[in-house]
Amino acid sequence: MDILNPAFWVFVGVVAGIYGLLALALYVQFSMAGLPNFGHVAFMALAAYTMALLVIRADVALVWAGVAGIAAAVALGLLLGIPSVRLRANYLAIATVAGSEMIRYLSTNLNLTGGAVGSVGMLGPTHFATYTNAWQPFIESITAALRHAVGSVATTDFSMFCLVWVTLGLLLMLFRRLERSPWGRVMKAIREDEEAAASLGKHVEAYKLQALVLGGIVGGLAGILWALEIGVFSPDDFQPTLTFYAYLILILGGMNRVWAIPVGAVLFGVLYSGTRFLSFFPLSLVDTGERAYLRLLIVGLVLVLLMAVRPQGMFGKREELLLEK
């Protein structure tokens, strides 16, 4: 693919925005409330599957199916969270990983979810199942409207790009406001020392559950947007590694800086998608099939180097890390 082709960069922008949402979901749980969820991708997967299943098998309207998908993600957050709000951080990390792996095994093996082929197989091997019938006209109408404004740049992907980034921008503003509110202060206190917070009359469990719910909503939204963007998805779209991409985006920007998320997301998008399609040296040394491995290798290397050299991210203050205990 030509790197000068704007359509390519629009697509990269959409992916970056969706990962940015996932990182934001992680932010509210990890950076704000101190809950190290290592299985965040499960929110995305569950929301996407619930939506697709409801549309394909139960003929539910797309909007309601989407809402139900997000509700399912929230329910999962609570299911994993209610026992784990009592657990210490190490254990929460493991419990959430276990939960997300369960979702992945189930979606890969159940007939209901289409097994390894994913959404297209939801009606069995003889039918080609789609869940975007109602989505296409909607996104087309947006594209038509945008074309009036910006001309031929407006494509379906471009509409999606606008949709994703407007959503992300609004949510970022909301979270920034929340973070500076008394509510955010309690969250931070819980991250630092939940017993101290409890000793001052703060209902720690309630706040942790709120963080889990919010993370579920935003993570579920990311899953639904992802499913709508790519049209067809399979369990492979929700590999456990995805959760770590979200961590990478958080760290790229700076763990405790909510407005750094879009920067991290763009950098990650370029790094990730860029290495997928670009073919100059040294990427030219390996063939396209193997480039997927090389791409992941590079992502891993960046994660390691970043954590080693600048763990506070680009905008974080090092002294905050030193105070950590």
Added chain:
Amino acid sequence: MLNEWHMGSLLLQLIYNGLVEGAILALTGLGATLVWGIQRVANFAHGDYMTLGAYVAFLLDVTWSTNPVVAAIGTVVATAALAVGLHFILLRPLRGRGLVALSLITVGLGLVLRNALFLVAGSQPRQYAFNQTAVIDLGFVRVAPAELWTGIAAITAVPAVAAMLAWTPLGKTMRAVADNRDLAEISGIDTDGIGLYVWIVAGALAGLGGAMLALVQGTFDPNLGFNVLFLILTVVVLGGIGNAFGALLGGLVLGVVMEVSTWPPFFGGVPTQYQPVVGFVVLILLLMFRPQGILGRARVL
């Protein structure tokens, strides 16, 4: 009547299979639990250390056709060296960054190792030259020689490491470092030096476990260890972080529970592909009632 007899024998076979699988999990979980407890690293690359072991063994066994014993020793040495090398180059300089930060580093490390293996060794399934069709039929259970070796390795290695921790000076030193790192340093222990031994044990056991897993499975690819990574971390948490006997017990319990869950009289039997789900359910249930793990000690305020 015949059916009942058949089911009984099947149950024995499943328990046996579970013990073999559990032995591998215990073997690798033991290293992971020591690293987590003493070095304060939840090593998400542990599975990839195993995979690397399996490939080294393949190189020695198939490509260079050495004696299986030589291959086993070579594997253990190679993975121990890898673990120690990464400890000195990467993890030791970053100590004190907190568990989550170090875990993320090992996530990145795992991605690098796994995908490097895909690039170098390719994604096609590999198989050892070991004769895997030979089966010893003991009447009630059928035992493959590979499984026998695995069982022997686990039954000797785990208690040996546990005894080392309980009684030898090195073991006591390791426990002291796990307990209170600064005080250990003040007491005259070179804590960096101890890290070396911990990683030797962990790396060696991971390599051995990886080769064993590949052997028992029959074929393997670069995802071998990563596929069981979460089960290994489950074993660590089940047993109580840093607890060697806990890892042994956790591994065996998990292995047996996962296998026996497929026994038809048990609610019609869980389909084989859902075995890991059973494992994770066990973990989550246990954590609800005993967050510190089976043998871990509860902390009070």
Added chain:
Amino acid sequence: MTEHALLVDGIVRRFGGVRAVDGASFTVQDGSITGLIGPNGAGKTTVFNIISGFLRADGGAVTFRGRRLDGFPPHRIAQAGLVRTFQAPRILTRMSVLENLMLGGVKQPGERFALACLLGSASRREREVREEAMAVLDLLRLTHLAPAYAGTLSGGQRKLLELGRALMAAPRLLLLDEPLAGVAPALADQLLDHVGTLRKHRGMTILIIEHDMEAVMSICDWVVAMDQGRVIASGTPRQIQTNERVIASYLGTVAAAHV
């Protein structure tokens, strides 16, 4: 001074096979400063943890102003007006000193999610809480540290900050766990003055665990002595000082002569 603010009745707590608290009973008079003393391992901190809801008792009852509180979670107990500090101060290191204090403020509607979405940090109550916090900082002479990360404070300053934060939570009964441990004499005097003022001007009731006998004997109206999970004596400081069981198990002959 006749009403019971707190009634601890026969509480029991076991750890494994050990009875850390073995049927301890005592009362705290309204408006008093009551000292809780005893050797290490006597069960004082366990009693504190039970009163403040951080530990569940295996038996017995805790009544605060006529209301049974045992079995309540810590935040409910704090909301009922029973606020504690910790032996090793639990300050929030990566938050500013001011934020630490503001966290303590009571009745903050902005702590609810929906209101936080709407208002952010702009509300009248938030301004009031900020002013209260500044007043407390002034009282503790920490005003110049308001914007600093609490993690940069020294041990003694952390003790002061924790005390201030507890005050922000508007306690009717303040539980202080070894407020003077690790605090230099000059600062300790200052801290004791604060505690005295709180009782006098705010009518606060105070229960205090402390090993500094000079401080306990000078500031407390009533002293409860524990040993091996039980209350072995209670009385005025003077009665306690001359109580032979207390001298034998805790004060020691040297210290008793000393104070």
Added chain:
Amino acid sequence: MPVSYAEGGAAIVSDTILSVSDVRARYGDEHILKGVSIDVPRGSIVALLGPNGSGKSTLLKAIYGLNVKRSGTILFRPQGREAVDLLRLKPHEVTAHGVNLVPQLANIFPDLSVYENLEIGSIGDRKRTVERIERVVGVLPLLRHLLRRRAATLSGGQRQTLGIARALMSEPELLILDEPSAGLAPNIVDGVFAQVQEINRRGVSLLIVEQKARQCLAIAHYGYVLDQGRNQIDGPSARLLEDPEMIRLYLGARRRQPESH
């Protein structure tokens, strides 16, 4: 070398075991010590006093190189031919040269037995472990019947004693104690100070950080006061106990005496 005391218990500095001069130390960007100098004469007890945040504990960490960035000069046995520059050493090497430290809070290995705690203490010379345990238990007989217990089950006073015993296992020439009396009951505190004197009688030099300034000066030969990361007052302890400036700033006036007096 014998130490002679004159002028109300002050040590005549004839031989110094630890010499700290112009030491600066920081955590990250937080500068705690801004130039501190102290000397510990061989065979003496030196008290290190001062308000919270004055840098006392940081000085101990700087001597040992634990978690702080430090500069200046810290010499062990400075007059001997083999003067040891502690700034160049890692904590375990400092111990190997004949120093040991009992930290304030986390001063035992809770998961290990008392006996194992002591074993860890003599890691430098395992062959003599048994002999050393005999000797240490001789000095601190309280531990004799506790050897099989898991250290986590000990009471506060027992823990403190074990902490000191663990440090003595390396047979240090200089023992450094960080607030040995913190959080202990009055009757136990007296015991701990008595233990300190007993250890000193057996030839070990001691540097003690304490909040209980009066009690500590009562057993010390010499005292230093730090404030805001710098030296303030120092002198023989008997003189410090009577110095009006010292009383006003650092010892605190005696509080209201109970009526019984």
